[in-house]
Amino acid sequence: xxxxxxxGVSALQLPPASAPTRIVAPIANAxxxxxxxxxxxxxxxYFPIKEGFVKKVVGYVRAVDDVSFFIREGETLGLxxxxxxxxxxxxxxxxxxxxxxSGKILFRTKAGEVVDVAQFSDGEMRPLRAEMQMVFQDPYxxxxxxxxxxxxxxEPLLVVGGMKNHQERQAxxxxxxxxxxxxxxxxxxxxHAFSGGQRQRIVIARALALNPRFIVADEPVSALDVSVxxxxxxxxxxxxxxxxxxxxxxxxxxxxxxxxxxxxxxxYVGKIVETAPTHNLFFTPKHPYTAALMSAVPVANPRIRAxxxxxxxxxxxxxxxxxxxxxxxxxxxxxxxxxxxLPLLEELEPGHxxxxxxxxxxxxxxxxxxxxIEIPGLEVDx
Amino acid sequence: xTDYRLLITTTISNMNPDNQSPLLAVNNLKTYFQLDEGxxxxxxGVSFDVHPGQVVGIxxxxxxxxxxxxxxILRIVPPxxxxxxxxxxxxxxxxxxxxxxxxxxxxxxxxxDPRGKEMRSMRGSEIALIPQEPMASFSPVHTIGNxxxxxxxxxxxxxxxxxxxxxxxxxxxxxxxxxxxxxxAYSWEMSGGLRQRAMIAMxxxxxxxxxxxxxxxxxxxxxxxxxxLSLLKRLQESHNMAIIFITHDLGxxxxxxxxxxxxxxGRVMETGPADEIFxxxxxxxxxxxxESIPTVHSASRTFxxxxxxxxxxxFNRPPxxxxxxxxxxxxxxxxxxxxxxxxxxxxxxxxxxxxxxxxAEDVEPATVKSKR
Numbered sequence: 001x002x003x004x005x006x007x008g009v010s011a012l013q014l015p016p017a018s019a020p021t022r023i024v025a026p027i028a029n030a031x032x033x034x035x036x037x038x039x040x041x042x043x044x045x046y047f048p049i050k051e052g053f054v055k056k057v058v059g060y061v062r063a064v065d066d067v068s069f070f071i072r073e074g075e076t077l078g079l080x081x082x083x084x085x086x087x088x089x090x091x092x093x094x095x096x097x098x099x100x101x102s103g104k105i106l107f108r109t110k111a112g113e114v115v116d117v118a119q120f121s122d123g124e125m126r127p128l129r130a131e132m133q134m135v136f137q138d139p140y141x142x143x144x145x146x147x148x149x150x151x152x153x154x155e156p157l158l159v160v161g162g163m164k165n166h167q168e169r170q171a172x173x174x175x176x177x178x179x180x181x182x183x184x185x186x187x188x189x190x191x192h193a194f195s196g197g198q199r200q201r202i203v204i205a206r207a208l209a210l211n212p213r214f215i216v217a218d219e220p221v222s223a224l225d226v227s228v229x230x231x232x233x234x235x236x237x238x239x240x241x242x243x244x245x246x247x248x249x250x251x252x253x254x255x256x257x258x259x260x261x262x263x264x265x266x267x268y269v270g271k272i273v274e275t276a277p278t279h280n281l282f283f284t285p286k287h288p289y290t291a292a293l294m295s296a297v298p299v300a301n302p303r304i305r306a307x308x309x310x311x312x313x314x315x316x317x318x319x320x321x322x323x324x325x326x327x328x329x330x331x332x333x334x335x336x337x338x339x340x341x342l343p344l345l346e347e348l349e350p351g352h353x354x355x356x357x358x359x360x361x362x363x364x365x366x367x368x369x370x371x372x373i374e375i376p377g378l379e380v381d382x
Numbered sequence: 383x384t385d386y387r388l389l390i391t392t393t394i395s396n397m398n399p400d401n402q403s404p405l406l407a408v409n410n411l412k413t414y415f416q417l418d419e420g421x422x423x424x425x426x427g428v429s430f431d432v433h434p435g436q437v438v439g440i441x442x443x444x445x446x447x448x449x450x451x452x453x454x455i456l457r458i459v460p461p462x463x464x465x466x467x468x469x470x471x472x473x474x475x476x477x478x479x480x481x482x483x484x485x486x487x488x489x490x491x492x493x494x495d496p497r498g499k500e501m502r503s504m505r506g507s508e509i510a511l512i513p514q515e516p517m518a519s520f521s522p523v524h525t526i527g528n529x530x531x532x533x534x535x536x537x538x539x540x541x542x543x544x545x546x547x548x549x550x551x552x553x554x555x556x557x558x559x560x561x562x563x564x565x566x567a568y569s570w571e572m573s574g575g576l577r578q579r580a581m582i583a584m585x586x587x588x589x590x591x592x593x594x595x596x597x598x599x600x601x602x603x604x605x606x607x608x609x610x611l612s613l614l615k616r617l618q619e620s621h622n623m624a625i626i627f628i629t630h631d632l633g634x635x636x637x638x639x640x641x642x643x644x645x646x647x648g649r650v651m652e653t654g655p656a657d658e659i660f661x662x663x664x665x666x667x668x669x670x671x672x673e674s675i676p677t678v679h680s681a682s683r684t685f686x687x688x689x690x691x692x693x694x695x696x697f698n699r700p701p702x703x704x705x706x707x708x709x710x711x712x713x714x715x716x717x718x719x720x721x722x723x724x725x726x727x728x729x730x731x732x733x734x735x736x737x738x739x740x741x742a743e744d745v746e747p748a749t750v751k752s753k754r
Contacts, residue, residue: 082603195692225443225693226630227708230674230686237685252604255633259676260683278682296608298633300677302656305637310608314573367678 030070031106031114037214037246038094039070043103043118045089049319061319063089064100065270068345073108073213076240076247078261078278080254080293082315086270091216091250093118095134096125107132110213130160133207137219139199143191149177149202150187156209176205180235197228204235208243218250233260254297258282258367263351266290269326270318272345276352283366286354289327291364299367325357333358403473403487405592405624406432406455411468411492413447413454422696424450424463426648427743429724432592434475435622439639439656441629445693447648448628452594455626456505457496465492474508475591507537510590514597516577520569526580527565530587537588552583556613575606579613586617593618594626599634611637632675636660644668647694647704650724654731665733666711703736711737 031039044067046060064086071077079087093100096117105117110131117128133156136142143152153173157163163172174184180201191199200220207215217236221229237260239245251257257264257278264281266274266289274287285291292311313330316322322329328338337357345353348360356362413425425447432438440448453459455470470491494501505511513519521529530549531542540548546565553561556579569577578598585593595614599607615638618625627638635642635656642659644652644667652665663669673687680686691708694700700707706717713736720742724734736742 082605195695197692226632227443227671227674227689228692230676230688233676234685234688237683254604255676255678255680258678258682259680259686262683282678293604294678296604297678298607298611298631298637299679300632300636300660300672300675302636302639302660310612311605312609314575314606315603 031108033072034108035072036070037073037108039068039104039106040090040094041068041104041106043067043090043093043105044101045086045093045098046101059319061317062270062321063318064093065318067103067267067270067272069265069272069275071214071246071248073246074240074244075262076249076260078257078264079248079250079267080252080257080264081267082252084269084315084318085267086318087250087252087267088218090267091134091218091248094248095132095216096120096122097134107214126160130156130210131212132214132216133210133212135200135203135207135215135217135220138223139196139203140223142203143199145191148188148190149173149182152191152202153177153206153209156206161210172209173205176208179208179239180205195228196224197231200224200232201235204232204239208239211243212245214246214248216248216250219252220249221256222251222253229256236260254282254293266293269316269321271326272353272355273327274352274354274356275345276349280349280352281366285364285366286348286352286359286362287327287356288331288333288362288364291366292330294366297367325355333362404431404471405434405436405473405475406626407469407471407488408451408455409469409471411451411454411470412466413450413459413463414466415463417462420697423648423699424696425454427468428645428648428650429468430643430650430653432624432626434591434624435618436641437618437625437627437639438641438643439627439629439635440643440645441632441635442645443630443693445647445696446645448645449596450648451645452511452596452626452628455491456509456511456594457491457494457501458505459496468492472504472508472592474504476508503537506533506585506590507588508590509592509594510585510588512578512581512585512593512595512598515601516574516581517569517601519581520577522568522570525566525568526572530565530580530584533584534587549583549587552587553580556580556583556586556617557609558583574602575609578602578606578610582610582613582617586621589621590623592624592626594628596628597630598627600629600631607634614638632660632672633677644671647696647699649704650734651705652731652733653724658730662731664727664731664738665735666709666737667705668733670708670710703734711735 030036043064045064046062048057049059049061050056051058067090079090081087089098092098094105100118103118106114107117108114150170150173153176154169157169157172163169173187177184177186182198182201191202194202221232224232233256240247249257249261261278263275263277265272268289274281274285274290281290282294285294296310311330316326324339324341325343328334331338335358343355343357345355347353409429411425411428415422415424428451430438440451442448450459450463454465459465471488472491473488527546527549531545534540534545534548550561550565553564558564558576558579572580599610602610611634629635639656642654642656643650646667652659652668659668660672663672670689674689676686689708702718702720703722706712709717716736722734722736723741723743724732725739725741726732727738
């Protein structure tokens with residue numbers, strides 16, 4: 001880590017001193033640390049593949065396969081990976097939109113006690129729903145076109161919050177709309193009257209209705225126009241500063257992840273390959289897959305070209321993953337061991353976990369090498 | 383035809399060092415959709431040139447008319463859309479495909495019958511398209527091989543067997559593993575990346591001079607995107623093809639394009655070589671757009687400069703410059719009254735903005751608001 005300066009980090013990022021450096025195996029008992037809001041421990045979600053008349057189970061899609069990570073209070077954890085890597089399934093398991101196959105989802109409630117969300121029944125989940133909310137990817141699909149903003153944003157207040165009084169509810173909705181930068185006069189309108197960015201604001205207002213502490217944002221800006229993305233990202237940052245929210249930010253756009261996250265988890269075929277503070281992950285990636293992802297990001301600068309060294313092959317199916325390290329058929333650094341032994345997450349540097357047999361010997365470049373070329377015009381992107 | 387349009391053509395031709403005639407010259411193209419609710423001016427006066435072997439990137443957000451522009455070029459605008467004005471001059475590169483070209487060897491595609499023989503011989507043979515979603519573009523009930531053979535035999539007089547050999551060769555060229563077996567596969571049996579490769583093989587099957595790629599990588603993942611982009615780059619160089627590359631991703635544009643056309647609400651805001659567009663953008667929209675995107679090199683967790691408001695609804699276009707309600711350099715009384723015309727700003731770039739030039743479009747009587 002040495003003298004690396006983390007650029008533009010807000011006051012929200014916790015000092016690295018509180019990183020659980022004592023841990024050898026991934027992140028055992030991170031929840032014991034009072035600053036940790038949630039710990040996911042060996043989470044698995046297998047979807048059965050059924051075939052034939054009797055719907056015999058012939059195999060499993062291992063969408064999420066033994067995933068462990070933790071989220072500190074007030075931080076933004078990014079979950080990145082390509083489609084089919086299990087990032088959305090992980091997020092949905094945490095909110096119990098899917099029932100996990102096995103594993104623990106430990107959550108510190110408002111009252112301060114630690115509960116295992118994975119064991120809860122639907123009824124037991126209900127009071128917890130006020131504390132964890134979700135922002136969906138497509139604001140065109142996640143708002144009921146027949147409900148006004150008052151109904152949409154007021155629904156959680158009525159259903160979970162038990163706010164029966166109409167006036168009270170109206171006042172709260174007005175407050176929420178203002179918070180997300182919409183005018184309260186819009187309350188009686190229907191979603192069709194709003195643009196994509198405004199709709200995403202409505203979705204965010206609805207998620208905030210019950211004063212949650214933890215928000216799962218599943219690709220919240222990928223369906224929006226480029227000029228509107230920045231507005232929504234700024235809103236998410238502003239709300240986090242004001243309300244001390246904790247985000248699990250699921251995304252595939254690495255520039256957005258780099259911009260908003262404190263720490264990042266990289267997934268590949270249902271497994272975590274690397275977890276690190278954002279700056280470390282982007283500048284000194286330790287896993288060849290992370291490095292490949294970095295080099296695949298098209299840089300918005302025509303002077304940095306020919307940097308792309310695309311990976312060969314395709315992402316394997318989670319129903320039939322390769323032996324050993326799942327990445328070895330595409331990995332340019334694979335050795336014999338990689339095709340037989342599954343690497344475990346190891347802590348290479350404080351807070352930097354990698355699942356790769358050769359992580360300590362490889363010298364991988366992240367996005368940083370662009371700076372060494374010395375491009376004066378790079379400051380264009382401020 | 384007013385003199386300033388000649389001016390534009392000269393400026394843009396200047397970009398071409400060899401000063402040879404362009405491959406495609408779109409001039410003041412207007413494509414309107416007559417709907418019951420009103421007229422949607424999807425493309426409203428677009429001009430740009432494409433030179434042989436050049437990669438032109440058209441960048442813009444949703445509703446800026448980039449897709450309708452290329453559909454107009456291929457004359458596949460879905461009804462009730464219509465090319466109402468302007469010309470699309472194309473210089474055919476194959477003697478066999480078109481003889482009846484004009485005095486300078488060009489054809490005005492806008493004048494051709496969209497269903498006519500001439501236009502049909504253009505598509506695929508001279509101008510090919512890579513659509514956005516390869517899944518939706520392949521027939522699910524025909525094998526990839528059959529579809530490739532059909533495309534080849536449509537434009538070349540070859541036997542089925544020869545066409546199959548050519549198809550396998552093309553599949554091999556775009557990096558489809560074991561192409562002989564893939565010929566018998568259906569599109570739904572292939573992964574997203576392979577499907578897009580097969581689509582590229584099909585587009586290249588008749589050696590087009592102009593390839594139009596309509597957001598070819600938006601539906602696929604980053605690592606696959608990198609594969610497809612470097613493949614396109616390689617093919618472009620080996621075939622010396624011109625490519626019109628359409629995307630909303632500025633990163634992809636920066637990596638691919640030689641020349642960039644920035645569009646907003648059916649109009650061209652700025653044009654110029656990629657380096658100038660990214661390193662010294664002139665138009666306020668281009669500047670704001672470049673500032674507002676987070677990049678991997680920008681500072682983390684800071685508030686991004688944003689563009690206020692959102693893209694207006696097509697029925698609710700602002701009068702004057704389409705960008706003025708969101709513009710930081712908005713000049714009251716000018717921008718909301720008159721529509722700027724694209725004018726050269728410097729020897730390389732052209733922008734449509736009153737900051738640089740007073741040239742305004744002839745005001746249509748309907749939009750005149752008791753000016754002075």
